[in-house]
Each structure stands twice: as structure tokens, then as C-alpha cells.
Amino acid sequence: MFSRDTYVGRRQHLKKSISKGLLLFLGNEETGMNYADNTYHFRQDSTFLYYFGLDKAGFAAVIDVESGEEWIVGDEITMDDIIWAGPQPTLRDQAERVGVAQILPKSALEAKIKGSLSNGRDVHFLPPYRPEHTFKLHKWTDWSVTEIPQKASREFIQAVINQRSYKTDEEIIELNKAVNITGQMHLNAIRATHAGKYEYEVAGMVHGTARSGGGDLAYPIILSVDGQTLHNHYHGNVLTSGRLVMGDFGAETATHYAGDITRTWPVDKTFTQQQKEIYQIVLDANINVINALRPDVKYLDCHLIAWRTIAEGLKNMGLLNGDVDEMVELGVPGLFMPHGVGHMMGMDVHDMENLGEEYIGYREGITRSSILGLKSLRLAKELEAGFVLTVEPGLYFIPELIQLWETQGKFEQFIDYTKLKPYFGFGGVRIEDNYLITTNGAQLLGDPIPKTIAEIEGLR
Ligand code: GLY
Ligand code: MN
Ligand code: MN
DSSP, rough: OOOHHHHEEEHHHHHOOOOOEEEEEEEEOEEEEEETTOOOOOOOOHHHHHHOOHHHHHHHHETTTTTEEEEEOOOOOOHHHHHHHOOOHHHHHHHTTTTOOEEEEGGGGHHHHHHHHHTTTOEEOOOOOOOHHHHHHHHHHOOTTTTTTSSSOOHHHHHHHHTSSOOHHHHHHHHHHHHHHHHHHHHHHHHHHHOOBBHHHHHHHHHHHHHHSSEEEEOOOEEESSSSSOOOOOOOOBOOOOOOOEEOOOOOOOTOOOEEEEEEEEEESSOHHHHHHHHHHHHHHHHHHHHHHHOOOOOOOOOHHHHHHHHHHHHHHTTTTTTTHHHHHHHGGGTTSOOOOOOSSSSSSTTTTTOOHHTTTTTTTTTTOSSTTTGGGGGOOOOTTTTTEOOEEEEEEEEEHOOOOHHHHTTTTBBBHHHGGGGGGTTTEEEEEEEEEEEEEEOOOOOOOOHHHHHHHTTT
16 A cells, blocks of 8 residues: 555545546445355455555545545444454544545445435546446436446546556556566466476466465466467466467556566477577567657557567568568458557556546547457557556467468468468467656566576576
8 A cells, every 4th residue: 555645646636637526436345256255356446446545345435526525435344344354444544544534334325426416416437347336326326227337437537547547656666566576477487387287287386476476466367388369268288398388477466556477488498490480570579569669659550560570570481471561551460469569557457448448548540440459459549658568469370260361361462371280289479578668768667587588498
């Protein structure tokens, strides 16, 4: 948790960006896994954490923009709570800890919202992503469950994005910590890899490293020899000689700042020649994008730098033929890199994604493309100092996709489908790093994590 001044200052800034009305913040609740009392790992809502810092289930908060008043909404703990979960500070103590002067019982929130709406006041809320919040909003307003997402306040969304997009020095310290724990997860995973082990043995150990950093996972572990499946959460394969392992996993700190790193390494101690050739293309793409990072560069153009590097590399190998610029323009590299080159990162691994990617990553004049790969680009607009983002080019051989395009005769003037057949069991390579955009360039977050072929082989 940061100091009281941090939370007070963030809310002061927010109040100045909203013209009128009430701001409603819904903290998260515990969620039952298989019955109500057997809950999933609790994760507080990031915007609630950003403005109010309280990392416990069952809170909400209200700000009256006109009067400047603020309330933490919650219930005092009972003796039963103390018996089962231990003593807790009072609600008032918790509110004071983050500089909020007033508290309100949960039972009074409905009347406060309904009263404000019936007096013609605006009640701003953010798009809910948990069903219980949608139901609460439905109960407190006249809007149907299906109307609620459209009723989220554009002004509130934009104001939050305008603050959370620019990381402060104390946030950068946390992000560096997160990436360093994440780096340790990767070193442990690479060193623990041996032919004959199951993926889940390595994944379980990696989860332990995240926990031992004081926080937990920032997102579910991706660790598989089937790296061609972009978000592969299945860990039941045996690590077999001759295959690559793709590991995309990261920790979040106790304060909930995320790291998001991908490394790809061989099951054996060394890469095969075929693996080296593909790996080097992805590494070149990663480095070319990193070298382009600075304010005012469109991240869309960075995506195209990655695609261009991949198209050039595959052309040099004879898998593609033709003009590289034309291939990039038409979207040919989408066959091999069907995802975006990166995204904002912060308290959420895909930072603020619940507020709407169109607001976070796009702006008027930059609209999302429908081309495979570009349609998944989460950040396309110009970079600015203070942004934290991922650089994560990848190159995959997805047999089902290649076969579909071949059947359709798609881009057959550029793609030598026959030469792609020997890569059907290859898997994929992704190399992902995390950067802060500075006033004149970019700064790596965390200590460097081995990524050249020699560095990766040197770990074994
Ligand atoms: N960890 C998921 C991603 O890289 O976006
Ligand atoms: Mn990742
Ligand atoms: Mn990522």
C-alpha cells in the first residue's frame, strides 16, 4: 500500500477531471469456487486499489464531485468474523488510512444511489466485469442487466485512463519489483526443464516462485511445448527432447503491479539449427521494436516493424517470396504472428482492459483493423512518457491455420505452403519484455533476463 497522500492526491486529481455527479467505485467480492465459503484467490479491483488502496473484499466507495465528500462503503466486522478470520481494523480506521473522512454501511448505498438519480444527478460508474456488480447496478438503477454496460460513464472511464496510463515513480518501483520476481520465475523454469518431466511440474514450481515474491500470479501460467497455441493453459504434456518450451508467465507484487515476460527455450540443453533460425528472427523483431520505442511513435507502427522483421526473416529462409512491404501491407505475416505486438501493463497485466481497449489503445483517427493479428493489437496509438508496455513479437506454426489458408489459396503468391510442412510440429517462439516509455526513449523494467541463444543455452 502507498502512503495516504498518494491516494488523496489521486482522488483530488480525479475530482478535477469530472464535471459533476457521484462517482461510484465497486470493490470486488469473494467468489465461491465450488461453494460459497470455498473461495477463489481474492483479487481486488485495480481501479478501487488505485484510488482507495484497500485490499479486502466487500468495499465500495463514493465521491461526490461537487461537494468533494468521499465515503468508504462497507460493514464493520462481527465477532463471528473475528473468530473465523481474525481481528481487523475498524472500517473508520481503514478509511482514515487512505484519507477518506466518512464511512457508510453497505445497506445505505442503494438509497444513496437511488436518491441521487431521482434528484437528477449523474451517477458515474465503470464498466462492470463481474456479474454480481452488474446485478447490483441493475438493482440500484432502472436499467436492465443488458443496458448496464452501455450506461458506464465515458467521462469517468476517460478520466481514470488519463491517470492510470502515466506511471509515477512509486509505481515504477513496484513494476520493477514485479518484473524481477517474474525474471526469477523464468530462470527457475529454464533451469528446471528436463526431458521426461511434465509441464505441470515446471508450472507448479514457477507458481511457487511468484508466491514467494509476496504476491501471486499476474495471470494464469502459459507454459507448453505447444507454444503455437497462444494462450495455452494446459500443462499435461511431457517435455520431450527436440521440442521448444514457451513460457509466458508473470508475478504481481503484494501491491498488485504486474510483470509479463515470455521466454522460449529448448527442452534439450541447446537449440537445434531449425529452432535457432526461427528464434533469431523473433529476437530480431523484439530488438527492432525496442529500438523504435519513444514518445510520439504509434505502437501500430511498432507492430508493423515486428511483422516486417518476421517477413524478411522468413523470406531469407525461402518460406516466403515477394516484396516484404507488400506482404506487411496485406497482412501476410498475420499467418505467423496472429496477435498484437504488445499492450499497456500496470496493476492489470493488460492494463485497464476492463475499461475498454478502444479508449486505452486507440483514439479518433486510429481505428482497429480487422486483419488477422492487427485485430488483436491492444495498443495502437502514439506512445507517451510514463506508459508501461510489453514488447512481445512471436512466430508460430499453427497447422490448422496454415492448412486453412492453403485450402483457400490465400496469399499463395507469397507463401510457400510446401516448405511450411516440416514446421508443423515446431510449436512457436515468443519473446516478451516490459518497458517504460521515457521522455526520450524507453527503459527496460527489471534486470535483463537472458534472451539471446547463447544466454539461454548458458543457463543449462
Ligand atoms: N500474458 C498474456 C500476454 O502476453 O498478453
Ligand atoms: Mn505475456
Ligand atoms: Mn503480454
